[in-house]
Amino acid sequence: MTPAELSESLFALIQQLGDRRRQSGSETVLDLTPSDVTLERPRNRDHGDWSSSIAMKIAKPLGSTPRDIAAQLAEGLEALPDVASVEVAGPGFINIRLEAAAAGALARTIVEAGPLYGTGHIYDGIRINLEFVSANPTGPIHMGGVRWAAVGDSLARVLKAEGADVTREYYFNDHGSQIDRFARSVLAAYLGESTPEDGYGGAYIGDIADQVVAKFDGEIGSLARDEQQEVFRSIGVDLMFTEIKEKLHGFGVDFDVYFHEDSLHESGAVNRAIERLREQGHIFESDGAIWLRTTTFGDDRDRVIIRSNGEPAYISGDLGYYLDKRERGFDQNLIMLGADHHGYVGRMMAMVEAFGDVPGVNLQILIGQMVNLLKGGEPVRMSKRAGTIVTLDDLVDAVGVDAGRYSLVRSSSDSQLDIDLDLLGKRTNENPVFYVQYAHARTQSVARNAVAAGVDRSAFAPELLTHDSESALLGVLQEYPRVVAQAAELREPHRIARYIEEVAGYYHRWYDNCRVIPLGDEPVSDLHRTRLWLNDATGQVLRNGLGLLGVSAPERM
RNA sequence: GCCCCCGUAGCUCAGUGGAUAGAGCAGCGGCCUUCUAAUCCGCUUGUCGUAGGUUCGAUUCCUACCGGGGGCACCA
Numbered sequence: 001m002t003p004a005e006l007s008e009s010l011f012a013l014i015q016q017l018g019d020r021r022r023q024s025g026s027e028t029v030l031d032l033t034p035s036d037v038t039l040e041r042p043r044n045r046d047h048g049d050w051s052s053s054i055a056m057k058i059a060k061p062l063g064s065t066p067r068d069i070a071a072q073l074a075e076g077l078e079a080l081p082d083v084a085s086v087e088v089a090g091p092g093f094i095n096i097r098l099e100a101a102a103a104g105a106l107a108r109t110i111v112e113a114g115p116l117y118g119t120g121h122i123y124d125g126i127r128i129n130l131e132f133v134s135a136n137p138t139g140p141i142h143m144g145g146v147r148w149a150a151v152g153d154s155l156a157r158v159l160k161a162e163g164a165d166v167t168r169e170y171y172f173n174d175h176g177s178q179i180d181r182f183a184r185s186v187l188a189a190y191l192g193e194s195t196p197e198d199g200y201g202g203a204y205i206g207d208i209a210d211q212v213v214a215k216f217d218g219e220i221g222s223l224a225r226d227e228q229q230e231v232f233r234s235i236g237v238d239l240m241f242t243e244i245k246e247k248l249h250g251f252g253v254d255f256d257v258y259f260h261e262d263s264l265h266e267s268g269a270v271n272r273a274i275e276r277l278r279e280q281g282h283i284f285e286s287d288g289a290i291w292l293r294t295t296t297f298g299d300d301r302d303r304v305i306i307r308s309n310g311e312p313a314y315i316s317g318d319l320g321y322y323l324d325k326r327e328r329g330f331d332q333n334l335i336m337l338g339a340d341h342h343g344y345v346g347r348m349m350a351m352v353e354a355f356g357d358v359p360g361v362n363l364q365i366l367i368g369q370m371v372n373l374l375k376g377g378e379p380v381r382m383s384k385r386a387g388t389i390v391t392l393d394d395l396v397d398a399v400g401v402d403a404g405r406y407s408l409v410r411s412s413s414d415s416q417l418d419i420d421l422d423l424l425g426k427r428t429n430e431n432p433v434f435y436v437q438y439a440h441a442r443t444q445s446v447a448r449n450a451v452a453a454g455v456d457r458s459a460f461a462p463e464l465l466t467h468d469s470e471s472a473l474l475g476v477l478q479e480y481p482r483v484v485a486q487a488a489e490l491r492e493p494h495r496i497a498r499y500i501e502e503v504a505g506y507y508h509r510w511y512d513n514c515r516v517i518p519l520g521d522e523p524v525s526d527l528h529r530t531r532l533w534l535n536d537a538t539g540q541v542l543r544n545g546l547g548l549l550g551v552s553a554p555e556r557m
Numbered sequence: 558g559c560c561c562c563c564g565u566a567g568c569u570c571a572g573u574g575g576a577u578a579g580a581g582c583a584g585c586g587g588c589c590u591u592c593u594a595a596u597c598c599g600c601u602u603g604u605c606g607u608a609g610g611u612u613c614g615a616u617u618c619c620u621a622c623c624g625g626g627g628g629c630a631c632c633a
C-alpha cells in the first residue's frame with residue numbers, strides 16, 4: 001500500500017464522517033480535497049510508519065474534539081488489509097503502522113522500476129527554458145558562476161525527472177561596453193601597454209593575446225589600431241566561448257543552446273521588441289533617450305532602453321531575448337541569477353507584464369546568494385579586473401568534479417556559501433559526498449558477493465523484513481518520489497542531496513544489523529534473498545539521486 | 558532611505574504549521590580472524606537573533622526592531 005492509497009482511504013473515511021453527520025441533521029461544511037489529507041513520516045519511529053494530523057484540522061467543522069475524530073478514523077483505518085495497527089496520540093495524531101509485507105513490497109517495486117523510480121509527471125508536456133551561468137565571456141568561469149552551473153544543471157535534471165521538456169540555455173553577453181573593455185585590455189597586453197584603467201588585468205589576458213596572435217591569419221602588427229582591437233575582440237571572445245564551453249563540459253554541464261546577445265541586435269529582435277512595446281503604449285522619450293515605462297507594472301523607476309547617444313542599454317537585449325524565448329514557445333522561462341543581480345527582478349517582471357504575460361509564471365527568476373571565498377579564515381575578494389579570481393579549474397583541481405559539484409549543490413541557494421581555499425585541498429573526506437558514494441559502492445559490493453555466495457533474487461518474501469532497521473530503511477526509500485517532486489516544484493535540488501545522505505545513513509545502519517549473505521555454514525534462506533532485493537533497491541535510489549545531482553555512483557571505492 | 562537573502566549546537570548547515578528541533582565536522586569513549594572500519598555504537602552541547610501578533614499548535618506565517626551579506630546608472 002502506497003502512501004497515496006493510504007491517504008485516499010483516509011479521505012474516504014473523512015467523507016463518511018461528514019455524511020453521517022449531515023444525515024443526523026447537522027449543518028456540516030467540509031471543504032476538503034484529497035490533497036489536503038496528507039500523511040507524514042514521523043521523525044520518531046515510535047510513532048509508526050505514517051502519521052496524520054488531519055483530525056486536528058477537521059475537528060471544528062465536524063463539531064467534535066480532535067481525539068474523538070481521530071479515534072473514529074483510526075477504527076476505519078484499522079480495518080484496511082495492509083494496516084497492522086493504528087493509534088491515537090497526543091492532541092489527536094493518528095499513527096499508522098503497516099504490515100511488514102505491505103511496507104516491504106516497496107523493495108521489489110523499486111528494483112523493477114529501476115532508473116524510473118522517483119520520476120513523476122508534474123511537468124509532463126511542459127516546455128521549460130532554464131537559463132543559468134551566463135557568465136560574461138571576458139574571462140574564465142569563476143566560483144560565482146560555478147555554483148549556478150552545479151545547481152542549474154541539477155535543477156534541469158530534476159525538472160526532467162518530473163516530465164518537463166527542458167532546454168538548458170546559456171546567454172552570452174557579447175555586446176556592449178564590457179566587451180570593448182575586454183578587447184582594449186587584450187590589445188594593451190599585446191602592445192606591452194599597461195592595463196587600461198577600466199580594463200581587465202588578470203594574467204589570462206596576456207595568454208589570450210598570445211593565442212589570438214597565433215590564431216590570426218595575417219600580420220596583426222601591420223593593421224591600424226582600431227582594426228587590431230577588432231581582431232582581438234572577435235577572436236578573443238571566441239576563445240573565451242570555447243574555453244567556457246570546454247570547462248563546463250568537463251564539469252558535466254552541457255547546454256542545449258548558447259545564445260549570443262549580439263545576434264539579437266543583428267537580427268532586429270531588439271527593435272521588434274521595442275516596436276511591440278511601443279504599440280502597447282509603454283514606450284516614451286525623454287532627455288533624448290527612449291524609455292520603457294516599467295513603473296506601470298510596479299518597478300521603482302522607469303528604464304532607459306536606448307541611450308541618448310543611440311546605443312542600446314543593457315535591458316534592450318533582455319527585451320529582445322525574452323521575446324525570442326517567447327516565440328520559441330516555452331511555457332515557463334527560468335533564469336538563475338546571483339544576488340548581485342536581484343535588482344533586475346523588478347524591471348524584468350515589469351517587462352514580462354508589458355508584453356502581456358504573467359510574471360512569476362511565464363518568467364521566474366531564481367536568485368541565489370553569493371559564494372564567499374576564504375583563505376585561512378580571511379575573506380578573499382574576487383575581481384576579474386584585479387586578476388584575483390578562483391576558477392572552475394581551481395575547484396576541480398582541488399577536490400575533483402564529484403566533490404566539487406556536491407559541495408555546491410548541497411546547500412540552499414538562499415544561503416551564502418563559504419568556501420575556504422585552504423580547506424578545499426586538505427579535508428576532502430569531510431565532504432558528505434563520500435558518505436553517500438561509499439554507501440552506493442557498498443550496495444554494489446554486497447550484490448557482487450551475494451552472487452558468489454549463492455544468494456539471488458529468486459524469492460521475495462517481504463513479510464520477513466521485520467527488523468527495525470529494515471522498516472526504517474524502507475520508510476525512507478518510500479519518500480524518494482515526494483522528495484524529487486518537492487525539489488522540482490520549489491526549484492531546490494539541494495533537497496535531493498540531503499535526502500540521499502539520509503538514505504545512506506539508514507543503509508549503513510541496516511548493513512550493520514542485517515546480513516544479506518549467510519554467516520559461516522548458515523544456509524541461504526528466503527530472508528537473505530529478500531534482503532538482496534532491499535540492498536539492490538537502496539543502491540538504485542542512491543544511484544538515481546546521485547544522477548540528479550550529476551555526481552557519479554561508483555561501483556567500488 | 559528603499560529592495561532581496563541570511564541569523565538554529567563550538568564550526569558548517571538541514572528543517573516552507575505538528576509530537577521530545579536534527580545531521581555532518583570538531584571533542585570524549587567503544588566495535589574489525591565473518592557481506593568494504595570512508596562504516597557502525599555510546600556520551601556531550603540549544604534564550605531556533607529580540608519583541609509582539611495570527612493559530613488548537615510557530616524554528617516555520619505576519620509586523621517591528623537588532624546583527625551580517627548583497628543591490629539600488631543613459632555600466633553590463
